[in-house]
Amino acid sequence: MIERTVKYKKPSPKPEKNRDVRLPRLYKSLYDQIINNHYKNALKTVNKLQRLDTDNEELIKTRIFILLQLDQFSHASSLIQSSSQPFAYEHAYTNYRLKNEHLASQSISPDSDDRKWKILSAQLLYRQGDYKSAIDLYESLMSDLSPDTDEYTDLETNLKASKECLDFHRHGYLQAMDELNVPPLDVLENNPAPFPDNYKPPAIDTSSVTVSSATTETPSKLLKQKEKRRAAMHSKHANKNMQIDPERWLPMKERSYYRKPRQQMSINHKRR
Template sequence: MPQKPKTTSASAQKGKPIRVKKRPAKKEPLPVTERLKRLFTSLCAQIDGGHFSNAIKTCDKILRLEPSDPDALQTKVFLLLQTEQYAHALALIEGNDKYAYEKAYSLYRTNQEAGARNALEVSKRNKGDDDRGVLHLEAQLAYREGTYQAAFDLYNQLLDTSEPSSDEHADILTNLEAAQKHLEFIDSGYLRSLDDLPTSVTNDLESAPPPHPPSAAATLANVIVSQDTDTTKKEKQVRLKRVPKSVVMGVTPPPDPERWLKKSERSNFNAGGKRKKGGGGATQGMVESSAPATSHGSKSGNKGKKKK
């Protein structure tokens, strides 16, 4: 197959030089120190603006460039606690005793009191017994575990060293009052409640033997019965929003269940007597004519007659 003739541009035919566009030179990547500096600047701006989710992503970028950066790691742990991502925080600081307090706080917020108590002991050795954060967390753990006297003493210790005009002072007073109420009920409150009861009730309580713990079979039977009653209640419950205003429950007769069927398909159709003759299955609006039909020949014979 012969080759196609090559076409030349008009500028080449005239002898003019062809201009070739120069590609821009590739920019060299910034050094790691300069990239880290810019990322930390963005991180500070994001934290000041309250954009914590974006700040966590920036911390990840810094840790990819410098995995052992302590500032980025500490900032990410702080941001995870602020956004209540306790599981991610625990995975990040696992095995690092430097963040024992953060581990104890995360375990406390996820209702793991035993692990929080162990981590708090490690935090005491790192920070000391007089650290305010450690004292706050220890008081909250004691209150949750039911040792109200220990919580009461710790809150009193914190109250003595707090500023009266601070938010911390108001929080400590609230927690101290709650612990004090529990202590008063344990010491004398339940006794006053017993004194207010009738004598017959208190005598029965004092003479009655302690209740036996329910067996597993009885507990299972109670659960099954409660589930059955719940299902029956749900079936019998009527949605009042769909009931018309003119209907009175229990007084107004219920509607006909066959009201959506055709009349010919209902069970009471033609129950009053025999059907009238002449219907012949005609549809509604159709009228039968009684006049006999004329033949084709009669029509053709009438065409020639003139009207007088």
């Protein structure tokens, strides 16, 4: 018997780090993750921080910000509703992204001078079809911006889209389409289009078409041919009244009525 001569000592479990040691490290890693746009890892770090620092209300705001960056608007909306803090802008923005324009417009105060509220108001006006008001608001927002900034480029794109929609509605394209005598869609689908005046159907050469003899035969003749084919499938000397063996697919030695030959039985008896 082989005995184990070397006894390995189990390593002692590492002591848990103190809360005062873990918190600064987690906050530092959270800052680096947000700066470098690693929002999925930042969300995991926020979960760890909320377990250690439960009374910090800034972590809830950070969590909502990360969820908005990850386009998880339904989770952000449920977190805002369950929170005791009034996240008014975040609540309006999540409703806007979830296409609840009515709830988003109720949250916006018209007298607010904050820039983010004005941008959100312009986006809501565009989505609600008030393109003229959206254009005026975008132009006022772009007046005090430098053309080199990213915000100016985004606002310019939204302004261009608003002007194109307003131009489409003002030049009477919808009115011209209503004045056309176009029948309803169900009439167009049910009635095929008419042939043109100069349409001539192609001529068919009937001389090359041959009619098979099978189609000209009478039904009684076809039935007789089927009966002949069935009779040819069976043996001439087969007894049609005999019951078919249900074990015919099994090998002979595996059937229930199989009996060994006497010679084989005597050989097996001698071996015993």
